[in-house]
Amino acid sequence: MATYTETPVRELPFIAGAPREPHSTTTFEAVNPANGEVIAHVADCDAVDIDRAVQASVAAQREWMSWDAGRRVGVLLRFADAVERHRDVLGETDTRNMGRVLREAQGDGAASARLIRYWAGQVDRMTGHQIPANPGHLSYTTREPLGVIGVIMPWNGPVGSFCSRVAPAIACGNAAVVKPSEMSPLSALRLAALLSEAGAPEGLVNVVTGGGATGAALAEHPGVGGVTFTGSVPTGRRIAHAAAETFKKTVLELGGKSPNIVFEDADLDAAGRGAVWGVFNNAGQVCVAGTRLLVQRSIAPAFIEQLARRAERIRVGDPMDAKTHMGPLASRQQFERVSHYLQIARDEGARVLSGGGRPQGAHSDGLFVEPTVLTEVSQSMRVAREEIFGPVLSVIVFEDEEEAVSLANDVEYGLSANIWTRDLGRMHRMAERIQAGTVWGNTMRLHHPTLWFGGIKASGQGSAYAEGAIEGATRVRRVTIRFDETAPMPAWNDLNV
């Protein structure tokens, strides 16, 4: 596998087991957001390329499912080993492509290997049930793959997104066509090559690069049986509409505006560290980022002050440097979006307690924004309600449990929530009343392959993890066979014509 010591010039889609010349002749640039350097020219694939990838997937899926389960397990385990072995170069690819700090990007490979091994363990557990319904009959269900899954990816954690979507899809017996985000397409191409080297049939996982039009062609393709999408709410809605036309199953992991609720009796040191890491990690470009800090009035002044000091200590800069805590935003589009929201915050009357601008000494072509804490935020402001997807924390003060629940739920999203309190009764009451797919108590962002992860309300439907991912990637068939000729027949049998 190539390492990025030299600048790659041209990146081709990975179809049927190899990089292929695309039908489309247009390209887009992959840019390093830390310094503006163009690192690759990437094929902007069209509907013909998508069709080729789907055809390759259809053939590969048949072959995949003709194999003994043990052989499929072997492929997934070798793929996991390869991801672990190549985690440094995969991480470096993501860091150069979307600005995540190197240490974390490389950590993604290790976590992904663990996740792939979990899915390797599920391959021969796609079982159905035998149901004792009618005497003299055998009724059973089988769980079957959908065929080809379209995977439409975001840009904020490319290695993790690829592995967490592709591993369940193929473990459930499907093939996949992956459309990585145009902002960070490179690591997906490397991962598809690693999977091929691990022994997957040619075409089991294809990567077709491009933007929204390429994604739309995938979501609309009649040969695709299911779509798993991670990204914004408007695009999620468009994909759900497109998928409905051909009755595809969808798993949608959309935006968030997750509340981070700190009560006066919490471990305030842990809550403070969690609040800062939970919103500024990956420059805030995380679906479950705790972007709304709800803090109880009695502790608010001291807690907010503590946060601002912590935020000021975050080292922003070159994401390849091991001392850096926070890199740039992933793309110019994202940089402009976050800058626009900072202007909205000022116009709406929020106070910029810390940050709010470009960090000193940052590369002049880099897309850096300081970790920003906004206070005097009210619930009606856009910065309290809309997903910014950047290093911006909006702080809102509450009086009591009742008000905390009401503020937490008063947004269109419902992806995750964090609660900090030592009162376990309150913890459980809150966990029950908060509208979110995931609630973390006295911790944040703790994921596990065995745990459901999905949103409610505008944050999506289904789960990309655990049993939810199996639901999203398979369908159930029921079979009923009358094996005893003396067993009663249904009423139609009385109509003896």
Ligand SMILES: NC(=O)C1=CN([C@@H]2O[C@H](COP(=O)(O)OP(=O)(O)OC[C@H]3O[C@@H](n4cnc5c(N)ncnc54)[C@H](O)[C@@H]3O)[C@@H](O)[C@H]2O)C=CC1
């Ligand atoms: N919750 C999350 O994890 C994420 C949230 N977002 C939110 O979305 C905002 C905008 O980011 P974008 O990258 O523009 O998000 P997006 O939702 O437009 O893009 C995500 C993926 O969908 C593809 N896509 C775009 N239009 C499509 C269409 N009509 N049909 C099929 N696929 C399509 C894109 O090419 C990309 O691969 C962010 O600022 C953030 O608020 C973005 C990425 C991840």
